[in-house]
Amino acid sequence: MIRVRMAPSPTGYFHIGSVRTTLYNWLFAKKNKGVFVLRIEDTDKERNRKEFEEDILKNLDILDLKPDEMYRQSERTDFYTNHLKKLIEEDKAYYCFCTKEELEKERKVMEEKGMAPKYGGKCASIDKKEAEKRVESGEAYVIRLRVPEGKIAFKDMIRGEVEFDAGLMGDVIIARNLEEPLYNFSVVIDDILMKISHVIRGEEHLPNTPKQLVIYNALNANPPLFAHLPLLLNKDRSKMSKRYGDVAVKDYLERGYLPEALINFVALLGWHPQGNQEIFSREELINEFDIERVQKAGAVFDIEKLNWINRQYIVNLPEQALTEKIKEHIPEEWKINPAMVRAIKPRLDKIGDAKELLVVYFELPEYEKELLFWKGEDRNTKSILEKLAAGINDIEDGKFDLENVTEKITALVPDDKKGDYLWPLRVSLSGSKTSPTPFELLAGLGKEESLRRIRIAIGKLNE
RNA sequence: GCUCCUAUCGUCUAGUGGCCUAGGACAUCAGGUUUUCAUCCUGGAAACCCGGGUUCGAUUCCCGGUGGGAGCGCCA
Numbered sequence: 001m002i003r004v005r006m007a008p009s010p011t012g013y014f015h016i017g018s019v020r021t022t023l024y025n026w027l028f029a030k031k032n033k034g035v036f037v038l039r040i041e042d043t044d045k046e047r048n049r050k051e052f053e054e055d056i057l058k059n060l061d062i063l064d065l066k067p068d069e070m071y072r073q074s075e076r077t078d079f080y081t082n083h084l085k086k087l088i089e090e091d092k093a094y095y096c097f098c099t100k101e102e103l104e105k106e107r108k109v110m111e112e113k114g115m116a117p118k119y120g121g122k123c124a125s126i127d128k129k130e131a132e133k134r135v136e137s138g139e140a141y142v143i144r145l146r147v148p149e150g151k152i153a154f155k156d157m158i159r160g161e162v163e164f165d166a167g168l169m170g171d172v173i174i175a176r177n178l179e180e181p182l183y184n185f186s187v188v189i190d191d192i193l194m195k196i197s198h199v200i201r202g203e204e205h206l207p208n209t210p211k212q213l214v215i216y217n218a219l220n221a222n223p224p225l226f227a228h229l230p231l232l233l234n235k236d237r238s239k240m241s242k243r244y245g246d247v248a249v250k251d252y253l254e255r256g257y258l259p260e261a262l263i264n265f266v267a268l269l270g271w272h273p274q275g276n277q278e279i280f281s282r283e284e285l286i287n288e289f290d291i292e293r294v295q296k297a298g299a300v301f302d303i304e305k306l307n308w309i310n311r312q313y314i315v316n317l318p319e320q321a322l323t324e325k326i327k328e329h330i331p332e333e334w335k336i337n338p339a340m341v342r343a344i345k346p347r348l349d350k351i352g353d354a355k356e357l358l359v360v361y362f363e364l365p366e367y368e369k370e371l372l373f374w375k376g377e378d379r380n381t382k383s384i385l386e387k388l389a390a391g392i393n394d395i396e397d398g399k400f401d402l403e404n405v406t407e408k409i410t411a412l413v414p415d416d417k418k419g420d421y422l423w424p425l426r427v428s429l430s431g432s433k434t435s436p437t438p439f440e441l442l443a444g445l446g447k448e449e450s451l452r453r454i455r456i457a458i459g460k461l462n463e
Numbered sequence: 464g465c466u467c468c469u470a471u472c473g474u475c476u477a478g479u480g481g482c483c484u485a486g487g488a489c490a491u492c493a494g495g496u497u498u499u500c501a502u503c504c505u506g507g508a509a510a511c512c513c514g515g516g517u518u519c520g521a522u523u524c525c526c527g528g529u530g531g532g533a534g535c536g537c538c539a
Binding site: 007008009011041042043044046047096100103110111112113114115116117118140142143156159162163164165168169173175176177180182183184186187202203204205206207208210228230231233235237238239265268269270272274275276277278295296297298299300301302304305306307308309311315344345346347348357374375406410413415418419420421422423424425426427430432433434435436437438439 | 536
């Protein structure tokens with residue numbers, strides 16, 4: 001049975017990189033009819049916040065990456081304590097009484113010698129009975145695992161054979177005390193207990209893998225298969241961070257990126273199916289996904305490509321659904337109609353852009369009358385606008401739709417004078433140098449408001 | 464500093480020894496589509512990090528260098 005897990009710690013808002021890790025785990029599980037487990041790693045009481053856990057859960061739901069099972073490490077302390085006791089009994093782990101200051105000093109000395117810092121093993125040889133006495137008397141301690149010297153190799157599903165030297169590691173601390181396990185330890189215990197078959201996680205965990213392998217060994221447990229995903233990168237190729245833009249999923253969602261688009265985009269960051277297809281439904285993603293095809297090198301997060309993918313999804317959205325989404329991003333008092341929605345649709349990178357694109361329909365900005373002149377030259381602008389206004393006035397109230405308006409107005413415009421007619425019309429309706437087409441503006445504004453705006457323009461020309 | 468990972472257009476990538484005069488997409492540039500912006504269409508420019516091997520033949524395999532990245536916590 002294939003069982004995978006995503007193990008976020010609730011110490012920040014759900015990260016876009018975590019979305020990709022979750023997606024790959026999820027796809028791998030679905031593809032293989034396996035189980036996707038969510039495990040909240042909240043063993044650090046200082047840094048955890050309920051708010052962040054809620055953010056993770058909520059966004060997993062929005063992105064439709066729901067887990068089949070869910071656990072919280074804070075509710076599993078007994079498991080860790082029992083296994084810690086067992087390791088100490090078997091003398092595979094021991095109590096260490098060295099202070100942070102002592103360790104700091106030791107580390108510095110080693111660094112000066114140009115060596116990788118590691119614990120010298122001062123407490124490794126303290127008699128167990130004596131150590132227990134010191135613990136009972138209340139002396140501060142941590143628990144260290146005895147790490148045997150030698151090479152530790154494993155086969156990564158993405159990277160192939162990887163080898164580390166355990167001799168460089170030293171005896172690692174696996175718990176602050178019997179009740180407070182540390183990351184590497186609780187991860188291993190849970191992966192064993194939850195029968196995790198494949199660990200798919202970010203490349204930053206690669207150096208943790210040998211430490212965890214030593215723990216599996218001490219526990220006489222079979223390790224899962226590992227797959228270390230390439231990192232998501234900033235423009236400068238450093239690990240993706242807030243410095244270059246948003247990293248929290250909620251920020252993208254709030255700006256109006258569609259969940260499906262985000263998934264589609266992130267799926268392609270570090271993985272690519274055979275063929276040239278770019279837009280994938282969830283079903284297609286499940287069918288096509290193959291962890292063997294995951295890239296080894298990091299991938300730069302390119303917002304331009306996200307915008308393009310998001311546009312593809314927006315354009316394919318049914319008009320009604322798009323309208324509802326747009327309403328979430330504009331003032332309540334703005335009453336939008338289908339003509340407006342159709343006009344802004346191809347101009348929308350994300351739904352959040354709707355507000356600035358729609359404002360033209362609800363507020364006429366101040367503008368100079370010179371803006372009304374096509375190519376800066378006043379060639380009968382006033383009489384042209386009057387003629388167009390009359391034409392607009394002639395259109396039946398019930399037929400003020402894009403098709404009809406386009407037909408009627410086009411009929412009034414001489415073929416060789418399109419700029420002279422349509423530019424001032426568009427400017428009078430929008431009050432700015434860029435906007436949707438005059439026809440799209442007319443259909444969206446409606447007859448009455450259109451005529452009012454043209455009268456304002458004519459008024460300016462009379463000054 | 465030490466350990467590990469990594470290397471095809473600006474970006475995401477296809478490519479698994481000859482099909483490559485290296486393909487696609489985003490971005491970019493030029494032109495076109497009933498004025499502007501956007502969409503759309505057509506076209507262009509744009510890459511195999513370097514040096515050794517292996518081989519009849521390397522973008523593809525091996526080694527070294529260089530570049531980039533990550534990790535080095537009583538955080539996860």
